[in-house]
Amino acid sequence: MIIVKDLVKNYVDDGTVTAALAGVTFTINDGEFVAIMGPSGSGKSTLLNVLSFLDRPTSGEYSFNGKEIEELNDQDLARVRNKQMGFVFQSFNLLSRATVYDNVEMPLLYEAGIPVSKRKALVEKAIASVGLTEKIAAEAGSLSGGQKQRVAIARALVNSPAVIFADEPTGNLDSASGAQVMQILSDLHRAGHTVILVTHETYTAEFSNRIIRLRDGRLESDAPVAKQRDGAGQFFK
Amino acid sequence: MRTFLTMLGIIIGITSVILLMSLGQSAQDYILAQVQGIGSNLIIINPTASSSSSKFQPPSAVLGVIIKTLRDNDIAALKREPAISAVAAEVRGISRAVYGNNDTAVTYVGVNTDFITAVNITTSRGVWFDQNDIDSLNHVALIGKNVAKNLFGSADPIGKSIRIKNLPFQVIGLLSTNKGSLFAGDLSDVVIMPSSVAQKQLQGIDYYSVFIVKYNDRYDLNFVKSRITEVLMTDHGITDPNKADFQISTQDDLLSILGNITSILSIFLTSIAAISLVVGGIGIMNIMLVSVIERTKEIGLRKAVGATNSDIRLQFLCESVILTFFGGAIGIALGAGLSYLAYVVVNKFGGIVWSFALPLNAVLLAVIVSSFIGLVFGIYPAGKAAKKNPIEALHYE
Structure with missing residues (x-):
């Protein structure tokens, strides 16, 4: 469970303070599929960075599965990211000269005590779950955009995380590949994973069951997807 | 890349x-x-400037000082010592050797017969000279392979006569290996002759540049060194060891210095x-x-x-x-x-x-x-x- 209360994140540049998040409060229960939306500069990427332990808030409270962020040091944060979080990025962030196998294996390398045979089984299972078994030995750089994002999803899955953070996962994909990626994320949600998606595309947000909208660092709305449609079933912008 | x-x-x-x-x-x-190739149980005696406080000093020639103290009477005195089996002596110089129209630079080394037994130099052909050749000032020589090649080409040099400083020398042997070259230099360019001829007829001197003493195994090295010191000091009329005009060194000393x-x-x-x-x-x-x-x-x-x-x-x-x-x-x-x-x-x-x-x-x-x-x-x-x-x-x- 994710509990956020009065979350503030300020950036200071040359003495000028910019509030990226100006007091955000919400709760995300286990197993939810939440889309965070908002215009550029609304603070959605900052929120994702804080939620995924990549950054610390300036003030406010953040509890991830019972762990308060302010009580954890950098090493603890890294450990939580490694064991309980998975990441899917807009630009894939794969090691292009490494194989699909090596890319997917990466999070397991930082988890001590996994025997090689178990690691191999976990990697092969994750790659199979995104339908790329035949590409397991291929260089990541040689894959199509859709395939690369599927590899990134396999990497996010390999350590069976409680939460998957996806930052504009379809931003660099054509619509067919984007749909395929969203379908995989949707399947993961159905399998019990919490999925937190940052997007500015209403099409991808529709795969979620709840949308949090930000504007100028503040919560603009927080409602189930069903309540964000008009009478004709069209999405509110 | x-x-x-x-x-x-x-x-x-x-x-x-x-x-x-x-x-x-x-x-x-x-x-x-x-160093090991020159033979075992050897002690080297170099003439040196006296009154030095250091253990090792360069031979006198290096300092530009000519010390004339190593002579035949020293050899005779040393050989009277039961511990000493041979006293090799040499004197050397540089000249050109001539045969017909060919000539080449050589190092000539005049040695006594003990040199042949004490230092491991062998011949590939021919024979060594003997004491009679030394006593009679016979002009005989053994030559290195480069000397043979430069003067005679592929012809057999044995029995032929070469000239050094206008004196004729009959070639009686060819030197075979480089062993012992520590004392004889690079044997390839060497001419070995009776010490008496090199001293008296080529250089006009009666002293040697170095002695190489071979001693019997059963004697202690330090004992032999002390005997040599005593004999030479007596022979040279020196009472103060600090004023000794010679320096004694062993193979181990040489190895240590060179090492x-x-x-x-x-x-x-x-x-x-x-x-x-x-x-x-x-x-x-x-x-x-x-x-x-x-x-x-x-x-x-x-x-x-x-x-x-x-x-x-x-x-x-x-x-x-x-x-x-x-x-x-x-x-x-x-x-x-x-x-x-x-x-x-x-x-x-x-x-x-x-x-x-x-x-x-x-x-x-x-x-x-x-x-x-x-x-x-x-x-x-x-x-x-x-x-x-x-x-x-x-x-x-």
Whole structure:
């Protein structure tokens, strides 16, 4: 469970303070599929960075599965990211000269005590779950955009995380590949994973069951997807 | 390719270090063989300027002082000692040897008959001269292979007459090996003749430049040295040992001095080569810094998926050490290969017996030093990588 209360994140540049998040409060229960939306500069990427332990808030409270962020040091944060979080990025962030196998294996390398045979089984299972078994030995750089994002999803899955953070996962994909990626994320949600998606595309947000909208660092709305449609079933912008 | 170029500095440095240490060891082995090759149980007596406080001093000729104290009466006195079995004496000079229209530069060495028994010089053909030749001032000579080749070509020199300082010498033998060359010089260019002829007719002197004393095994070395000192001091009328006009040294002394000289030279040259290792290390650091910048996104990704700062630091340090380790391994192989090449070339074309030596300590040193350089010069880039902010790194373009 994710509990956020009065979350503030300020950036200071040359003495000028910019509030990226100006007091955000919400709760995300286990197993939810939440889309965070908002215009550029609304603070959605900052929120994702804080939620995924990549950054610390300036003030406010953040509890991830019972762990308060302010009580954890950098090493603890890294450990939580490694064991309980998975990441899917807009630009894939794969090691292009490494194989699909090596890319997917990466999070397991930082988890001590996994025997090689178990690691191999976990990697092969994750790659199979995104339908790329035949590409397991291929260089990541040689894959199509859709395939690369599927590899990134396999990497996010390999350590069976409680939460998957996806930052504009379809931003660099054509619509067919984007749909395929969203379908995989949707399947993961159905399998019990919490999925937190940052997007500015209403099409991808529709795969979620709840949308949090930000504007100028503040919560603009927080409602189930069903309540964000008009009478004709069209999405509110 | 870039990896290879990164390693190049280390490869060159380690190659130089291995090559120099290997050649240094070969040189020591060579010198050892030369000293041992002159025979065993030998003591060398050099004339030297008196009243020196140091244990070893250079022969008087080196100081530009001509000491005329080593004479036939000294030989006779020394040979009366039961511990001494032979007293080899030599006098040498440089001249040109002529045969017909051919001439060549030679070192002529006048020796007594004891020289032949005390010092291991052998002939490939012909015979040695005897005491009668020395007493009768017979103009006979044994010549080295270069002298034979330069004067006679492929013709047989035995029985023919060459001229040195306008005196005719009948060639009675050909010198076969380089053994004993510590005293005779490079035997290839040497003419050996009766000492009396070299002294009286070529140089107009009656003293020798060095004695080589062979003593019996059953006597203690220090006892023999003390006897030699006493005999020569009595013979030279000297009472104060500090004013002795000769210096006694043994094969061990020679080996020690020559070993020290080659060791110091090896260390000096190896130290110079080691500078290139530092340059190589700086190259490694430079490339690692570039690599850290190029791989910023990767660093951000690794941190996002759970790598701690220590994990990132360790990764870059390992990469740096692996680079220099393999650079070192290639350098060892290249250095050893070049040293072996030198061994082949020197033996084939140099005319001396040169051994191939690859000291284990040089190999271990190269491995340790190259890895250490990777560690030292990898610390700064690894630290920079570890300190990268994961968010900034992930969004780095």
